[in-house]
Amino acid sequence: MDDLVRLLTLRDANTRVVLLGATLLGIAAALVGTFAVLRKRSLMGDAVAHAALPGIACAYFVAGRSFVALLVGALVFGVLSAAFVSLVKATTRIKEDAAIALAIGGFFGLGVVLSRIAQNQPGGNRAGLDTFIYGKAASMVSADARLILAAAVVLALATALLHKEFKLLCFDRDFAATQGWPTLGLDLLLMGLVCVCTVVGLPAVGVVLMVALLIIPAAAARFWTDRLGPMLALAAGFGGASGMLGVALSAVVPAPASTLSRGWPTGPLIVLVAAGIFVASMIGAPRRGLVADLVRRVRLRRRVALQNLLRDAFERGEETGDPARPWTPRDLRRPVRGETLRRAVARGLARPGTAGFVLTPEGQAAAARVIRAHRLWELFLIEQAAIAPDHVDRDADEIEHVLPASVIAALEARLAAVDRDGPRETPIVPPSPHAPGATP
Amino acid sequence: MKLAGPEAAGIHARAAVPAAAGRAGVGVSVEVHDVTVAYGRKPVLWDVDLVLPEGRLVAIVGPNGAGKSTLLKAILGLVPLASGRVTIFGEPLRRVRREIGYVPQRETVDWDFPIDALGVVLMGRYGRLGWIRRPGRADREAARECLRQVGMEDFAGRQISQLSGGQQQRVFLARALAQDARLYFMDEPFAGVDAATETAIVEVLRRMREAGRTVVAVHHDLQTVPEYFDHVVLLNMRLVASGPVEATFTRENLQRAYGGRLTLLDEAAEAIRRGGGGA
Numbered sequence: 001m002d003d004l005v006r007l008l009t010l011r012d013a014n015t016r017v018v019l020l021g022a023t024l025l026g027i028a029a030a031l032v033g034t035f036a037v038l039r040k041r042s043l044m045g046d047a048v049a050h051a052a053l054p055g056i057a058c059a060y061f062v063a064g065r066s067f068v069a070l071l072v073g074a075l076v077f078g079v080l081s082a083a084f085v086s087l088v089k090a091t092t093r094i095k096e097d098a099a100i101a102l103a104i105g106g107f108f109g110l111g112v113v114l115s116r117i118a119q120n121q122p123g124g125n126r127a128g129l130d131t132f133i134y135g136k137a138a139s140m141v142s143a144d145a146r147l148i149l150a151a152a153v154v155l156a157l158a159t160a161l162l163h164k165e166f167k168l169l170c171f172d173r174d175f176a177a178t179q180g181w182p183t184l185g186l187d188l189l190l191m192g193l194v195c196v197c198t199v200v201g202l203p204a205v206g207v208v209l210m211v212a213l214l215i216i217p218a219a220a221a222r223f224w225t226d227r228l229g230p231m232l233a234l235a236a237g238f239g240g241a242s243g244m245l246g247v248a249l250s251a252v253v254p255a256p257a258s259t260l261s262r263g264w265p266t267g268p269l270i271v272l273v274a275a276g277i278f279v280a281s282m283i284g285a286p287r288r289g290l291v292a293d294l295v296r297r298v299r300l301r302r303r304v305a306l307q308n309l310l311r312d313a314f315e316r317g318e319e320t321g322d323p324a325r326p327w328t329p330r331d332l333r334r335p336v337r338g339e340t341l342r343r344a345v346a347r348g349l350a351r352p353g354t355a356g357f358v359l360t361p362e363g364q365a366a367a368a369r370v371i372r373a374h375r376l377w378e379l380f381l382i383e384q385a386a387i388a389p390d391h392v393d394r395d396a397d398e399i400e401h402v403l404p405a406s407v408i409a410a411l412e413a414r415l416a417a418v419d420r421d422g423p424r425e426t427p428i429v430p431p432s433p434h435a436p437g438a439t440p
Numbered sequence: 441m442k443l444a445g446p447e448a449a450g451i452h453a454r455a456a457v458p459a460a461a462g463r464a465g466v467g468v469s470v471e472v473h474d475v476t477v478a479y480g481r482k483p484v485l486w487d488v489d490l491v492l493p494e495g496r497l498v499a500i501v502g503p504n505g506a507g508k509s510t511l512l513k514a515i516l517g518l519v520p521l522a523s524g525r526v527t528i529f530g531e532p533l534r535r536v537r538r539e540i541g542y543v544p545q546r547e548t549v550d551w552d553f554p555i556d557a558l559g560v561v562l563m564g565r566y567g568r569l570g571w572i573r574r575p576g577r578a579d580r581e582a583a584r585e586c587l588r589q590v591g592m593e594d595f596a597g598r599q600i601s602q603l604s605g606g607q608q609q610r611v612f613l614a615r616a617l618a619q620d621a622r623l624y625f626m627d628e629p630f631a632g633v634d635a636a637t638e639t640a641i642v643e644v645l646r647r648m649r650e651a652g653r654t655v656v657a658v659h660h661d662l663q664t665v666p667e668y669f670d671h672v673v674l675l676n677m678r679l680v681a682s683g684p685v686e687a688t689f690t691r692e693n694l695q696r697a698y699g700g701r702l703t704l705l706d707e708a709a710e711a712i713r714r715g716g717g718g719a
Contacts, residue, residue, distance in 0.1 A: 038553065040550075163574070164569070164572075164575070165566075165571070167555070167563075168563055168566055171553050171560070172544065172548070172549045174513075174518050174542075175542055175544055175563065177516075177517070178516050178517075178537070178542040178625075179542075179619075180537035180538075181567075225554065226555075226556070226599035227554050227555070227556065227559075227599075228555060228559075
């Protein structure tokens with residue numbers, strides 16, 4: 001509890017630094033990552049992140065641990081990995097996914113070897129290159145946080161200023177090229193931004209998990225919106241929240257001392273929070289989420305069941321010319337579920353009578369509407385789509401539940417003869433139901 | 441309805457500029473000199489020489505794999521030329537980009553992209569906006585007008601995956617209109633569209649021609665060539681023929697372009713008979 005208070009009030013300077021750094025990193029990575037996802041470069045982002053490791057090790061050999069050197073090293077190797085992928089794709093039969101997998105593994109292996117060598121050099125231990133693999137957010141110092149802050153500002157500015165250009169590049173590269181935009185340059189710039197983000201993020205979350213920070217917030221944000229602006233804002237929010245919550249969790253939740261002697265791994269916790277947000281979005285987002293989809297389907301199924309019940313009951317009455325003819329569920333053509341029947345009664349469409357259920361006038365009108373739509377569609381299929389009469393009932397089945405009013409009106413206009421001529425020779429075209437209030 | 445844009449009034453003056461087309465009163469829009477294009481080691485276009493008139497509707501036709509789209513992309517600088525050169529209005533491509541509009545094939549973009557119809561049309565204005573500047577109210581208004589011209593004004597705020605194929609094609613056309621170009625390249629604008637969209641596109645093409653614009657379109661439906669276009673380019677890796685439809689869209693030329701594909705030939709013969717050579 002004491003920890004929580006200390007964290008929330010940001011009294012502890014060290015926690016403050018880590019919290020701030022992780023949040024900013026999450027925001028920056030999400031902004032750049034959104035464009036990487038939209039450019040369909042998620043996996044390339046992973047390759048570039050992995051290639052940063054040997055780049056950093058090489059830069060360390062040459063120039064020691066200066067940030068600019070490390071960044072240049074990472075950028076050079078990032079470009080190398082991208083060029084490698086393009087080259088393999090263009091000159092061999094190997095496809096892009098395999099080429100990227102090759103790049104990820106190859107460059108990562110090279111990076112591990114090189115950083116081991118670097119570490120065994122005099123003074124190399126302080127290089128801490130090993131932490132770049134998994135990251136060590138908790139050991140972030142204020143210099144790291146300042147660096148992340150600077151990078152975040154640059155990345156946010158770049159994505160804000162070049163919003164239009166990146167949007168065009170991601171949506172339609174060829175069109176952008178015909179307008180004279182330097183598409184290759186923009187692609188390289190976008191990859192460069194991914195590199196910058198990766199390099200400043202490596203000490204915190206590491207090579208392996210960096211791609212998660214780039215991709216997951218963008219993927220989660222896509223569930224909530226159909227516009228790029230809100231998607232960027234949401235992704236940034238998700239990324240920032242992941243960084244903040246991940247650090248908070250690792251600081252507040254006591255780690256079981258026996259198994260986790262060094263405390264919770266902060267980087268993975270950040271990624272786990274992001275993954276949690278993604279799963280929650282996938283399940284719970286309105287309209288695009290799984291739950292919303294399920295609700296839509298259940299609603300449709302219920303409506304279909306109810307309309308089928310009404311239709312069968314009405315058609316049974318039609319045989320004797322008495323729309324209020326009593327029926328029991330067993331009399332109907334299709335099996336009826338008790339729940340459907342209860343809903344019909346609850347909505348005043350049917351009511352229990354002495355000899356079974358009867359359709360109320362509202363129920364008869366609703367049934368007539370459905371049947372009318374069904375028969376109009378049947379007629380359309382027979383007359384204008386030349387489908388054999390004995391096939392149309394099954395084809396027309398189900399569609400009456402979803403025909404919009406405009407289509408019904410169009411069918412009526414097209415099949416005007418139906419109403420005037422009355423019944424035709426085909427048995428499945430009985431007179432259109434003209435019960436009181438039948439036509440909508 | 442007139443095409444939007446301040447240049448509309450000046451178009452006829454420009455179209456009347458004399459040029460080396462060899463035909464009195466018609467300027468030259470595109471000149472292709474000896475162009476060869478290869479993907480890897482496989483050549484797709486061989487030694488294509490072509491002069492296209494200005495202010496006309498030009499169809500590029502030929503069998504599958506004839507290099508129709510490639511020719512378009514070569515002219516637009518989207519694929520590298522193995523040899524040869526292209527000039528547009530007598531200038532190299534980079535000098536006249538602002539005067540060129542492009543309608544790519546519909547399948548080339550991801551329609552699930554988070555953008556609405558108006559947003560796509562606004563992209564047509566990006567070229568004149570230049571770096572960093574965002575589209576403003578005037579751009580929005582212009583984009584809306586372009587949507588109106590293709591009958592899509594009611595769908596401005598619709599996410600593009602919620603549009604039918606024909607509607608998507610019309611949005612692409614509206615984006616090209618928003619470019620307010622002098623010369624348009626369209627890659628199969630009629631592919632897989634509904635009848636209403638086909639009518640709308642033809643209507644827009646005719647208005648473009650009235651305003652003195654040039655349209656060069658890859659076209660796959662031989663039957664409609666005489667009805668929709670003035671000038672035809674027959675292509676099958678090499679240039680087979682290029683000229684006004686009535687003189688060039690002949691059975692002999694089609695036979696040379698399509699080789700032994702009899703069903704297509706019959707179709708074409710039928711089209712010629714019905715079109716009567718008059719375009």
